[in-house]
Amino acid sequence: MLVADGHRPREGGADRKPVEVAVGVLVRPDGRFLLTSRPPGKVYAGYWEFPGGKLEAGESVEQALRRELREEIDVVIGAVQPWRTERVDYPHALVHLNFCKVFDWSGELHMHEGQQFAWEDLPVRSAPVLPGTVPVLQWLAAERGFAGQTHGWEKG
């Protein structure tokens, strides 16, 4: 489990029920992947992440991902490949991130919530990156044989 921002995990942290989140790693044929900035008004506004959001009652990860990506960035995704999961303990919540790879989608990107977007490569130029996004960059680096810093640390 990743503890974000050096905060002290709350009592019984490991037993709290995490919020399930579906996250999409959209990869283009040239290997670039999509990052979006968190919309104004949300926690960590302006931080860069992979697009996605919380599961609603009764939804599977795949259903939530399809809904979120349609609502937030206007794309209809094809096959969803469950990839890896990660728990992150934030001061505001304990989340269980379900990362899925997506290679195939239709529609033009439109940011519906005032986000910015970038098709990124390693090292990622957009900054700052959300704590829960950092491990994903490391997994991508390992897959791609990329050595070195995966992202910058300063607010860009």
Ligand SMILES: Nc1nc2c([nH]c(=O)n2[C@@H]2O[C@H](COP(=O)(O)OP(=O)(O)OP(=O)(O)O)[C@@H](O)[C@H]2O)c(=O)[nH]1
């Ligand atoms: N989408 C997304 N969320 C992430 C990533 N990494 C990460 O820690 N998270 C966390 O997972 C949670 C996702 O919640 P969200 O606020 O984006 O979801 P949502 O759109 O359903 O939120 P809402 O309740 O404001 O409508 C946040 O606590 C966020 O900080 C990531 O790469 N992508």
